[in-house]
Amino acid sequence: MPQPVSPVPAGRFSDNEREAVYRAIHTRRDVRGQFRPDPISEEVLHRLLHAAHHAPSVGLMQPWNFIVIEDASAKSRIREAFRRANDTAAALFPTERRALYSTLKLEGISEAPINICVTCDRSRGGEVVLGRTHNRDTDIYSTVCAVQNLWLAARAEGIGLGWVSIFEEEDLRSILQLPDHVVPVAYLCLGHVTELYDEPELQARGWASRLPLDNLVFRDRWGARRRNGPA
Numbered sequence: 001m002p003q004p005v006s007p008v009p010a011g012r013f014s015d016n017e018r019e020a021v022y023r024a025i026h027t028r029r030d031v032r033g034q035f036r037p038d039p040i041s042e043e044v045l046h047r048l049l050h051a052a053h054h055a056p057s058v059g060l061m062q063p064w065n066f067i068v069i070e071d072a073s074a075k076s077r078i079r080e081a082f083r084r085a086n087d088t089a090a091a092l093f094p095t096e097r098r099a100l101y102s103t104l105k106l107e108g109i110s111e112a113p114i115n116i117c118v119t120c121d122r123s124r125g126g127e128v129v130l131g132r133t134h135n136r137d138t139d140i141y142s143t144v145c146a147v148q149n150l151w152l153a154a155r156a157e158g159i160g161l162g163w164v165s166i167f168e169e170e171d172l173r174s175i176l177q178l179p180d181h182v183v184p185v186a187y188l189c190l191g192h193v194t195e196l197y198d199e200p201e202l203q204a205r206g207w208a209s210r211l212p213l214d215n216l217v218f219r220d221r222w223g224a225r226r227r228n229g230p231a
């Protein structure tokens, strides 16, 4: 059996370490309206990108790039693309829902000192990538793993992060000048925040609520020990 080249202990974290990991997971929030204008230091930004870059990826493809946007005029073009897409999105909801939708703040593009577009280079790793042969989208999934690493690291650093997906992809492509083989996966707004919601903001505002976990776990579905899930 081959041994790890430089083994690290694989046991449980200490109580404090474990508590910190779960705290980051449970208190991470999507941030739209609570950004402070003060900059994120280079050291912190580097730690966040380093955390993102340590995400799992199919065949160790590491298909991501991180486009860091600080320029006010670039942000304002992106913000305008959001506004157009958001008008289209709003019109699709039934009247009552639309009224509530129009009260929601769904981005902090201009207020956040840093925006990051996380992209996926679908050509990285060549024609055949280990693990990707039967599901071409595993490169996109890998990129989303990088986003989640970034999000959790940001929480631990006291940096708020908001994911904005209300765009026509073509708008992002043209503003950011992305070549065809590069997909914009996530547009993120980052900055210091003073406070965070203690529950998802969309829940606090009556848009949706967290589903009970028990309804989502199907255990021993085919055996005698079925506990949860549909009959």
Ligand SMILES: Cc1cc2c(cc1C)N(C[C@H](O)[C@H](O)[C@H](O)COP(=O)(O)O)c1[nH]c(=O)[nH]c(=O)c1N2
Pocket (backbone or CB within 6 Å): 028, 029, 030, 031, 032, 105, 106, 107, 163, 164, 165, 166, 199, 200, 201, 202
């Ligand atoms: C892929 C994807 C895309 C988006 C989001 C998330 C994800 C995963 N979310 C944030 C989303 O609304 C939020 O995560 C949930 O409401 C849960 O809240 P917390 O993240 O727990 O605060 C989000 N929020 C928002 O205000 N505008 C947006 O365009 C999006 N887009």
